Amino acid sequence: MSKTRIMVVDDESILRMDLREMLEEAGYEVAAEANNGDLAIELAAAHQPDLIIMDVKMPGMNGIKASRIIQQSFHIPVLLLTAYSKTELVEKARHAGVVGYLVKPITERDLIPAVEMALAQAERLKELKQELSQLEQKVESQKAINKAKGILMEQYGWNEEEAYSRLRSHCMDRQIKMEEAAAFILKNKRLV
Known part of the structure; x- marks a missing residue:
């Protein structure tokens, strides 16, 4: 180390x-x-x-x-x-x-604990920033999926549950992530 x-x-x-x-x-x-x-x-x-x-x-x-x-x-x-x-x-x-x-x-008695605390606080802050970034990515993905679902509802006359179910099935069949399918739908205004 x-x-x-x-x-x-x-x-x-x-x-x-x-x-x-x-x-x-x-x-x-x-x-x-x-x-x-x-x-x-x-x-x-x-x-x-x-x-x-x-x-x-x-x-x-x-x-x-x-x-x-x-x-x-x-x-x-x-x-x-x-x-x-x-x-x-x-x-x-x-x-x-x-x-x-x-x-x-x-003094060394003051310095070393202060250094340890500063390092620990900095590490925790770094972890929190990473967690925040991951949460922001999840929110953005969910927004894209919801928009894609709305497009499917509009294009095919499906209700929300059916649009989500078909989107999920589509992703499972093709072994792709929901975010990828959502991006395709948002760009092309269709499922396939």
Whole structure:
């Protein structure tokens, strides 16, 4: 099993070094390091880490803006580091799609559970997005099948139950999916 890959972004090289040490001792791989938001975006694209630990306050682009761009472009979860825990900052972080938040100074006792929670939350979010996508596909398929059924009712004078039954039989006989038959009916306005 491969190690979880983490990118560390902070303008303080000492803190990056400390974070690297804590993460590597805990069994993580530090895939990349950056000292500003612009470089973080560039390295996120190049390395595609499993998680990014990013400071909020850095020269140039701040961590919240970089997090928003990374989240929208690459869907990589971000755990923010900050010396402040202002409500406004937390709100901005939430809107940027950040999965966790740690207040400096950071200890290994705080860091590792926060990393684990951020990774778990990111995994759950990924699963929910996949489930949502599958549900949306099912809804679209059902809509197409219902439209096809309506066309059959209109074309052949069948009632809804008969149209569905004939459509299902047609699919079973030809060993095709209902969605495929529905697509054909929608395009050609007939069953065969």
